Amino acid sequence: MSVLIAVDKFKGSLSQSEIIEVVSNFLSHHQIEHSSVHIADGGDGSIDALTQLRWQRKTMTVSGPLNNEHKADYAVSPEGNRVAVEVAEICGIKYLQGNLRPYLASSRGLGEALSQILPSNFQETLICVGGSASIDGGMGILQGMGISVLDRNGKSVQPGLAGLEKAFEIDFKTLVSKREELFGDSSLKVLSDTSFPLLGIHGAARSFGRQKGLTRFGQIRAELALRRWFRISKEFNPQIEKKKTGTGSAGGIGFAMNTFFGANIESGSDFFVAESRVRKLLTEKMTLITGEGRIDSTTLSGKTLLPLLKLARERNSRVLLLCGSADATTLRYLRKEFPIVGVVKLSDSGEGIEVLMNRAREILAEQLDSSYQKRWFA
Template identity: 35%
Template sequence: MVQHVLVAPDKFKGSLTAAEVARRVSAGLGVPTVELPVADGGDGTVDAAVACGFDRVTIEVTGPTGERIPASYAWQPAAGTAVVELAEASGLRRLPGDHEPLTATSYGTGELVADAVRRGAKRVVLGLGGSACTDGGAGMAQALGARLLDAEGNELPRGGAALKALDHIDMSGFVDISGVEFVVASDVDNPLLGSHGAAAVYGPQKGATPEDVRTLESALSRLAAVATQTHGLLGAVEHDDRPRPMGVAGAPGAGAAGGVGFAALAFLHADLRPGIDYLLGLLGFDALAVDARLVITGEGSLDEQSLRGKAPIGVAQAAARAGVPVVAVCGRRTLADAELKAAGIEAAYALTDLEPDPERCMAEAGPLLERLAARIATDRLGGNR
């Protein structure tokens, strides 16, 4: 059997999708390859699933500031599996203008989930990352039929700040999710509240001022308190016997995507898994690595953030279990050789090695990647092309 090179990169953000990176690397190698675009649950997760054989389902949903937009999720009919990417409906890239930290909503993500459930999904994988909202997943819950009410019985407007007035939650109209498994794929382990929580850590990235952060922290705290008191959520996700002294709000990952992780745990009873590890399993990485002679992974920037559960490190760990060497391609890198080797990556090839101008690297990423791949073939494949 002719051994192949497994090309499993993430996207080069702002330049190439993961599928485009894989295609360019394959073209430059000149050897048999298998292309497996990957993602870690954030931007590009749906695209990666579609590139690996899932169908794309596109519907109209509510964007983060209320406008109607087209958004997609990935669908595998045979298995009844849907891959929903929060960034598709509720991401920063969906903002029509300025950030709206107090009023941005995850409602559109709930509409994607609801459509997948109505389609007959047996498993919904929810990729969290790149969100524009800090609403604790309240919008997602509203789209699924939850009514968030104030003391007078009026429905709250969408957005995180409005949750300060939350008095009770009516779940009588919630969509029937019996028989549906929900999995949150995320590399974020922040809790919902506190100095490491959704508002404090991620709010400023979404345009929140210090005063906005205090408002959102108070609002999310109210959501957690009401949900816990009225729905017994302290025990709702403790079926796996992991200690969670602060209940769902304190669970690792509850703060993901502005607190959408909290709503997924609390209202969907989701299991939270490391994003890249779970998605590699879903996309069949292990089987494709069996006969590989080399794995090539990568992303736009190999830096300190990469070491915190990003796609290339997950790919390297999975390849190590299969006994296959790994190299990476990237736009730029700030990690030293020793750091890369400790993470399981033998070498990294950066576009900036060929072109020092970052703007040209972005504009000419495709051709430069092909040149890098040719260099990898010479260095790593023994000239056996």
């Protein structure tokens, strides 16, 4: 018997490396042969996953979501011709430590990061956009590059959603100049962890506003601000679409990179599955151990789990699913569609959310031991 571990992080509690270590110890205890790969979806942990694929980790200084300077990692490919940045690492929600500030949080740091990196003339730039703190339509990217966004009185607006609500005009002349200066002929890709568009009932404000700290009324305000931002942006790029897939990622960062800089928006999970050795390592009759922190409806719209489950079905492999918790409806669907032989949930321990987050490593080990069945690997 042979097992492949291919997991993304459990957001806020366990990294890919920590999960792999716990599962590897469990399998070694039962004398089960196994190998592992790091996977990501374009969100938190993307740079970590790339470094496991022999990309070189580098560091820069940028503004966080509330304009505080800090060190952030990025990665350069082994060949030196590709570079990757991670929004969660630059201006992610993790830096707010629970003190959500949706009207002030900005994507400015990403604009600063690209301005520092891209004069190096990489052939391809990858922007991993999950885990953001802001819902500013990507306006902060322009501000971080020195491109003015003005109100009706011709004054620069402040960063964040509060500034987006007052945005009236973009300095298109400087935008065109910066676009040529920074990107030139370089290929630009947004690796998204969601397929949701910028606007509408499945758009950035309504789908992700709550997790960024917006009330229901705040989500309506954000939707109106993003609609105005769309109209302003359409003056620069008349071809943009309201419901283009992935433009709602990271509070509209996907929209800004596509609209202003011509970036292609792609599935982050598909990229990492292709870039890693999963397709080579997972063979027929093996067991794939995979999962994510929370299995729910968003699992079906850009997360890493779905392409891995499809690959397991294609290879006639078994799947052991790990998660922190799971929505019953989504889990029933996955069990029906894919060859899942077992599910290990941290929430089955009966502990409260705070304990689960703080003791996730120990609880995962305990749940694996208590749930173990030979048929997982037979």
